Amino acid sequence: SCRNLTTIHIPSSIKSIGHSAFSYCSKLTNINIPRKVEYIGESAFADCFKLRTISFCKDSNINLIEKRTFALCSLDKIFIPSKVECISEFAFYKCNKLKTVEFSPDSNLSLIDKFAFSFASIEKISIPSKVNQIGVGAFSHCKNLTSVQFSTNSELKLIEKEVFYCSSIRNISIPSQVTCIDKFSFSECKSLKSVEFAENSELVSICNDAFSFSTIESLSIPSKVRMLEEGWCKGTKYLSNVFVSLENKKYKF
Numbered sequence: 001s002c003r004n005l006t007t008i009h010i011p012s013s014i015k016s017i018g019h020s021a022f023s024y025c026s027k028l029t030n031i032n033i034p035r036k037v038e039y040i041g042e043s044a045f046a047d048c049f050k051l052r053t054i055s056f057c058k059d060s061n062i063n064l065i066e067k068r069t070f071a072l073c074s075l076d077k078i079f080i081p082s083k084v085e086c087i088s089e090f091a092f093y094k095c096n097k098l099k100t101v102e103f104s105p106d107s108n109l110s111l112i113d114k115f116a117f118s119f120a121s122i123e124k125i126s127i128p129s130k131v132n133q134i135g136v137g138a139f140s141h142c143k144n145l146t147s148v149q150f151s152t153n154s155e156l157k158l159i160e161k162e163v164f165y166c167s168s169i170r171n172i173s174i175p176s177q178v179t180c181i182d183k184f185s186f187s188e189c190k191s192l193k194s195v196e197f198a199e200n201s202e203l204v205s206i207c208n209d210a211f212s213f214s215t216i217e218s219l220s221i222p223s224k225v226r227m228l229e230e231g232w233c234k235g236t237k238y239l240s241n242v243f244v245s246l247e248n249k250k251y252k253f
Contacts, residue, residue: 003025003027005025005027006027010031010034011034012036013036015039015061016039017040017041018041019041019042019044020041020044020046024046024048026047026048027050029053030055031051033057033062035057035061037060038061039062040066040069041066041069042066042068042069043068045070045073046070046072046073051073051074052075052076053075054070058082060083062083064085065088067088068090070092070095075095076098079103080101082104083108085109086111086113087112087116089115090115091113091116092116092117093116095119095121098122099122099123099144101122110155115136115138116138117138117139118141118142120139122144124148125147126149126151129153131154132158133156134158134160135160137162139164139167143167144168145164146191148169150173158179159181159182161183161185162182165184165189166189169186171196176197176201177202179203180206181203181206181207183207185207187211189215190215192211193215193217194219195219202224203224204225204227205227205229211236212231212232213236215236216233216236217239217241218241219242220245221242221243221248223246223249
């Protein structure tokens with residue numbers, strides 16, 4: 001039975017691993033993914049509750065991490081190879097021992113899809129520069145997540161709903177190309193102190209409940225913001241400093 005497998009050797013010639021190929025192999029503890037593997041199917045290693053180590057070669061050909069591929073595993077760290085362009089929805093969902101996510105310096109990642117790392121134990125993360133979208137709830141309920149870093153040349157354009165909901169982020173600088181902070185993005189962030197924007201920020205809207213019931217203390221409103229939706233800062237009892245850009249024509253004092 002697959003459920004009794006403790007080790008797996010994947011031949012170096014293999015190029016793909018099928019959907020649910022090793023799911024529920026509850027005694028499997030580690031796996032090496034050969035360099036030639038380009039595709040790992042949906043839920044391929046999902047629910048491998050004792051799986052602690054997944055090893056990719058630095059020059060791995062893998063270009064997509066499918067839905068639920070490693071959901072509910074016991075990984076403590078993961079290296080994402082440079083050719084990966086998408087981390088699909090629920091890929092590392094409820095990997096509650098996952099503390100470290102490392103990306104290749106020349107990462108081609110462009111999408112972190114919905115709930116990809118939700119309920120993980122990530123402590124800090126540096127988002128690769130080519131990521132242009134972070135999906136709904138991607139880092140929600142990451143209660144150990146205190147630091148999120150973006151590079152100065154970040155291509156991120158949208159922070160979707162609930163992305164950092166109920167995380168422990170303390171301070172964050174939003175990349176300049178982001179145009180919208182969606183609903184509940186930073187809601188219930190009980191360690192949040194400040195949110196900063198670049199002078200050339202393209203931000204246009206902050207949606208309702210974006211910062212609701214967080215502990216945010218200070219926030220700057222960039223020059224191009226045209227919409228602060230009702231309830232965007234509801235229940236933020238520590239918010240005492242809101243700075244509006246002198247160039248903002250909508251919210252002049």
